[in-house]
Amino acid sequence: MTPAAVWQAAWAVVAVSCAGGAVVLMAPAVAQRPRAPSGREEAAARGGPAMRALVGVGAVAVVAVAGLVAPRQVALAAIVVVAGLVGWVLVRRRRQLRSAERTSARLLEACEQLTGELVAGRPPGVALEQCAAHWHPVAxxxxxxxxxxxxxGAWREVARRPGAADLRLVAAAWQVSHRTGAGLASALEQVTADLRAQRATRRVVAGELASARATARLVAVLPLLALTFGAGAGGDPWTFLLTHPIGLACLGLGLAFGLGGLAWIEALARQVDRS
Structure with missing residues (x-):
């Protein structure tokens, strides 16, 4: 084996090792249950991380052996797989965020409807039935x-849905009204006003973050445009990136920096939204 081939094989092994480590780290943790687990569940909980690590190490070993045989193909496949996984995670989190935003909007509408029914003199049971007819999570x-x-307690259970955490305020108002005898309509009216103000603040924050997100996406797309312009100008950047070892390294680093920037922006946006 020539020195160039040895270098390519070693580089491929490093690339696929990083890919295997990323897959292992991205594996979801086992959700903890509030009740006391049984002996079988405790054994499964203890063996879960070890099994994921064993599978990850085995996958890295298999791909590393394959990388010694066809380093360029394995390195390119590893880059594509890791980039696809990270991109899928980013898209999935973005969809979850949009779903939570829609739930938050429906929550405010439900609280306004419930408050309106109570202010109009409807009994709480009838008001809840009317609210559940328009938004089924209230059922x-x-x-x-x-x-x-x-x-x-039922309100707090519904508040566990993504985007519905503000229903804990409704649960607190309902509990205070039940224990103290205070007017339920007035308490919920105050809660609805607070939720409306929070919703307006979130819209302002989302508008400010939209420009940062758009800038990050534009920066991530710019290298693709540069490569397209280079190919149109008579160059051949794609062949260099997809066939030469240094080109593959540049491709992997470029995708890593681009996707890392998008993930960083989304992480900052989530922190701002939580605060």
Whole structure:
């Protein structure tokens, strides 16, 4: 094997090792349950991380052996797979954020409708039924009120949905009204006003973050435009990137920096949204 081939093989092994480590680190953790786990569940919880690490090491070993045989193909495949995984994670998180935003908007509409029904003199049960007819997640709350169960607890269960955390304020207002005898309509009216103000603030923050997100996406797309212009000007940058070892290294680093920048912007946006 020539020195160039040895260097390519070593570089491919490093690339696929990083890819395997990324896959292992991105594996979701096992969700913890509030109840006491059984012995079998404890054994599964202890063996889960070890099994994921073992699978990751095995995958890296297999791909490393393949990289010794066809280093260029394996390195290119590793770059494509890791970039695809990271891109899929970013798109999935963005979709989850949009879904939570839609839920937050429907939550405010439901609170406004519920408050309006109570202010108009409707009984709480009827108001909850009307609200559940327009937004089905409220149905467990209406059912809890109908059977005489814990209504604030039902509100808190609904608040576990992504984007519905503000319903904990509704649960607190309902509980205070039930224990102290204060007017439920006035309490929910104050909560709805606070939620409306928070919604307006979130819109302003989202508008400010939109420019940062757009700039990050533009910067991520600029290298692709530069390569297209280079190919149109008579050059052959794609052949260099996809066939030469240094080109593959540049391709991997470029994708890593681009996707890392997008992930960093999204992480900052999530921190701002939580605050």
């Amino acid at each position: 467990p709350v209406a059912e809890a009120f109908r059977v005489g169960a814990d209504v604030p």
